[in-house]
Amino acid sequence: MSEISISPSARVRTLFLSGRWIVALAVLALFLTVAGSCALDKDSALAGRQKIPIIFDTDICDDIDDTWALALLLQSPELDIKLITTEVGNTPSKAKTVAKFLETVGRTDIPIGIGVKQHDGHHRQDAWAKDYDLSSYPGTVYRDGVQALIDTVMKSRKPIKVVAVGPLPNIAAALEREPRIAGKAEFVGMHGSVRRGYDGNPPPSAEYNVKAFAKEAQKVFTAPWNMTITPLDTCGIVQIKGGKYQEVLKRNSPVTRALIENYRAWYRQGILDEHKDLSEAELNKRIEEKLNSSSTTLFDTVAVYLAMSTELAKMEKLGIRVTDDGYTRIDESAKVISCATEWKNLEAFEDLLVDRLTK
Numbered sequence: 591m592s593e594i595s596i597s598p599s600a601r602v603r604t605l606f607l608s609g610r611w612i613v614a615l616a617v618l619a620l621f622l623t624v625a626g627s628c629a630l631d632k633d634s635a636l637a638g639r640q641k642i643p644i645i646f647d648t649d650i651c652d653d654i655d656d657t658w659a660l661a662l663l664l665q666s667p668e669l670d671i672k673l674i675t676t677e678v679g680n681t682p683s684k685a686k687t688v689a690k691f692l693e694t695v696g697r698t699d700i701p702i703g704i705g706v707k708q709h710d711g712h713h714r715q716d717a718w719a720k721d722y723d724l725s726s727y728p729g730t731v732y733r734d735g736v737q738a739l740i741d742t743v744m745k746s747r748k749p750i751k752v753v754a755v756g757p758l759p760n761i762a763a764a765l766e767r768e769p770r771i772a773g774k775a776e777f778v779g780m781h782g783s784v785r786r787g788y789d790g791n792p793p794p795s796a797e798y799n800v801k802a803f804a805k806e807a808q809k810v811f812t813a814p815w816n817m818t819i820t821p822l823d824t825c826g827i828v829q830i831k832g833g834k835y836q837e838v839l840k841r842n843s844p845v846t847r848a849l850i851e852n853y854r855a856w857y858r859q860g861i862l863d864e865h866k867d868l869s870e871a872e873l874n875k876r877i878e879e880k881l882n883s884s885s886t887t888l889f890d891t892v893a894v895y896l897a898m899s900t901e902l903a904k905m906e907k908l909g910i911r912v913t914d915d916g917y918t919r920i921d922e923s924a925k926v927i928s929c930a931t932e933w934k935n936l937e938a939f940e941d942l943l944v945d946r947l948t949k
């Protein structure tokens with residue numbers, strides 16, 4: 591209808607005026623919507639700026655501490671998880687556990703990358719995810735986790751942290767394929783043993799994550815990126831027990847439920863691997879005793895913490911050389927790495943861990 595056809599009659603004028611009101615209201619509504627969305631965008635941008643983008647590289651399903659670290663990660667709003675890659679052994683099987691965990695806690699926005707596979711064998715948490723079909727994961731699963739890691743680092747607009755809590759075949763392969771990732775990322779790892787070994791005392795040990803793939807660790811520890819590690823000196827003495835452990839056990843949230851279910855499956859398989867003839871009653875008794883008393887040593891949770899803060903630990907800049915037999919020796923001529931060599935306040939870290947897990 592053209593403007594010429596508008597009649598000057600009162601009826602038409604009324605309609606015309608009503609129309610103007612409708613237009614005015616629509617413009618106002620549009621203005622409010624745009625203003626509101628601008629404010630939201632501003633908030634989102636602010637939140638986005640404050641969050642630290644990270645990639646979590648984990649050998650989950652071997653020791654259970656990776657699952658505690660994953661739970662801490664998911665409960666830490668400072669961190670923006672861009673990708674989780676699975677390390678060592680049957681990496682597709684490990685990706686199933688990660689996928690089921692993420693789906694259970696409603697975080698299928700997080701992509702999963704399947705890391706370098708060494709074998710088709712079993713891992714101790716397989717039973718927990720045995721009925722899960724990885725192809726049903728609503729989020730993205732990258733078959734080539736190493737490439738996904740490279741792409742995630744290279745396209746990140748902000749410096750990204752690679753938080754690695756297992757041996758390092760994926761990270762070494764990524765550095766081999768695209769050395770420029772070292773200029774775009776920082777490395778934060780649970781690796782090595784500087785002055786104290788597995789029992790919390792000198793001498794240092796050949797720590798598993800380094801020793802299991804020492805050549806790969808050498809590649810990662812000489813790449814030109816900023817590195818921060820928690821060696822056994824700090825991560826090897828973290829264990830949650832007593833009232834703090836009971837808080838986690840009793841919280842019964844999706845995250846703590848998935849965590850404790852995994853702990854149970856992992857512990858059960860560990861006993862079965864060593865005592866095949868154990869009666870079901872004895873097996874259950876041992877599981878209940880352990881599951882009701884304490885966590886195991888939660889090495890990997892400290893690497894997640896160091897990705898957010900170093901406040902509670904004493905940090906030292908040390909030249910660290912990875913030896914062929916898997917030790918991390920202090921060597922002034924080696925690349926300087928930031929090492930958490932002692933706790934300033936271990937109790938505060940344990941409180942933070944429990945607070946995060948139970949919130």
Ligand SMILES: [Ca+2]
Nearest residue numbers: 649656755756
């Ligand atoms: Ca680990």
